[in-house]
Amino acid sequence: MKPPWFERPFTSLLRREYAAAVRFDAGSPGELAPAAPRRPCQLYVHVPFCESLCPFCSFHRVAYREQKARAYFGALRREILMYHAGGFQFSDVYVGGGTPTVAPAELAATLRLIRSLWPIRTVSVETNPNHLTEEVFDALLSVGVSRLSVGVQSFDDELLKEMGRYEPYGSGAAIASRLAAAKGRFATLNVDMIFNFARQTPASLEHDLETLLALEVDQLSFYPLMTAASTRRRMQKSLGQSDPGRRYEYYERILGALQSRYEPTSAWCFSRRRVAGAAPPIDEYIAHQDDYVGVGSGSFSYIDGRMYSTTFSLNRYRELLEAGRVPITASKALTLKQRMRYDFLVRLFGLSLPYSEVEAKFGARFWWMMAPEITAMRLIGATRHGRQAIRLTPLGMYCWVLMMAEFFTAVNEIRDEMRLHIRDESRPGQGMWAERVSGGVGPR
Ligand code: SF4
Structure with a gap:
């Protein structure tokens, strides 16, 4: 199945447009504090710690250390209180990472604080398959988490090994049985998958789809493989060079396989068809909300037509908050x-x-x-x-997959740029809270 004729020029145009649109202007921390919008908005909470760093990942993440994570959560709660004092109103919370469930008690304390400050409707939390345990479920359910999103990526053992996820998160069969045990615990259980790995075959994708259809989880998200310049070489070494020419065929296969039992709620998210009268699934994204505020190191906000970026240095993040300053270090007004x-x-x-x-x-x-x-x-x-x-239309859904993939790629490039000035804070001996970061973190 050939991709649409316009795919190549379309993606090159998008790449140029988005790279220019998401370029931030550096500013002085503490002076970039946004004013509270009139309406309640979504709160995004970033937890950057992971137990193992996957080679394909371009998110803002660092290796997990218990003490560092505890100190980070303390700073996070300080930042949340700052937004409360600033008059912000939040209706829904999305906790992403990293792996937000690396320290379940700290996460629960943070969500409890948020719920004590605002009347929150939904709370969505990302996790990894090894955290589908009773301890984590109890911590999350005690603070009313309504949507749990599990990063699976594939059930193919060979691909999981290439991704560096087989050892830390288990085989495809083990992940499937953990998911089966997690079903029904949360209002929405979502599984995140990736398609178009270099060595993913149509048979491997079919196996993923069959496994998911047998599991019947509430929601599935299928992202095309995306990367940033900094991870490209490392990714090609472990995963090979993926062929964008196959993306369309794989997306068509996904739509075809899911259509009888799932309905799309965005271009890459599919929710189980509901029986009449059932509650709607909680969606993953901000497609229906105007503004959102990101808290935590490396998070972005979009408020009243202006984008904001919080420092990517975990040291500086804590220092600014301890000094009572908002840790936003760059912003940009959109035309x-x-x-x-x-x-x-x-x-x-x-x-x-x-x-x-x-x-x-x-x-x-x-x-x-x-x-x-x-x-x-x-x-x-x-x-x-x-x-x-x-x-x-169905073709439009594919166009929007391309558009969002290019948008997130541009965001990933910006993340890389903002991390350029920061020494590795995750290596042993590089005390996250002890060292100072030289220079600003805004783009040049
Ligand atoms: S893919 Fe998920 S688990 Fe892997 S490094 Fe990225 S955020 Fe961490």
Whole structure:
């Protein structure tokens, strides 16, 4: 199955556009504190620790050390209190990483604090298969975690070995049995998968899909393999060079396999079809929320058309908070056109863009300022214009997978740039809280 004719020029264009759009301006910490938006928004909490560092991963993560993690959670709670004092209102919480469940008691204490400060509706937490244990379940359920998202990536033992995940997280069969035991504990159990590894064959992908269909978890997220410049060489060494020309075929296979029992809730997230009257699944992303605030080292926020980045240095993060300063070290105001494009990207990633929503936000100018993008997407057959909203077609879902993959790749490149000034804080002997970080962490 050939990819659409426009895929190559489309992805190169996106790469250039997003690289420019997500470039931050450095600023002075403490002076970049955002003002609270009028409406409640989503709180993203970043926990950067992992027990084992996967070669393909471009997230902000460091090796887990118990003492460091405990001190980090203390700083995190200080930052959360700062937002409370600043008048911010949060309705939903998403805890990502890293591996947020590396220190379950600390995580529970942090979520308990958040729940004591705001009336929170949903709490979503990411984890790894080795943390699907009674101890972790109890800690998470005691603070009302409603969605647990498990990073599985593949059930293929050979791929898991290449990814460096077989040893720490177990074989595909062991992961499947842990997932089966976790079913029904949380309102939504999500499994994160990756497709288009270099040595992933159609048979291996089919095996993943069959395993998932047999497990019948509430939600599945299938991401295309994404990387940043810094991890590319390491990734190619362990995982080989993946072929973007196969991405479309694999995505089609995924859609085909899941369609009878799952419905898409975003371009790469699928939730089990519900019986009438059942509660809707909790979704993974921010596709329906305007603003979000990120707390924790290396987190991003988007508030009232401005992006903010918190320092990637764990040392500096703690120091700034101890000095009573907001640990944001870079920000960027999006132009009106960039804000419109961001909404177009994020809303349609959630499959539909209601006319009333963008008109309430931007007025009628949205339609003429976004006319080139809207027309192009309609002409290639990516969107349908209904009475109340623009919706994605199946081809459009694939286009949005490409768009979001390029967007996250641009974000990963920015993460790399921001980490350039930071010495490795995770090596033994490099006391995370003892050493100082030289220079700023903002992009040059
Ligand atoms: S993929 Fe997950 S477990 Fe692996 S290093 Fe990245 S954040 Fe950690």
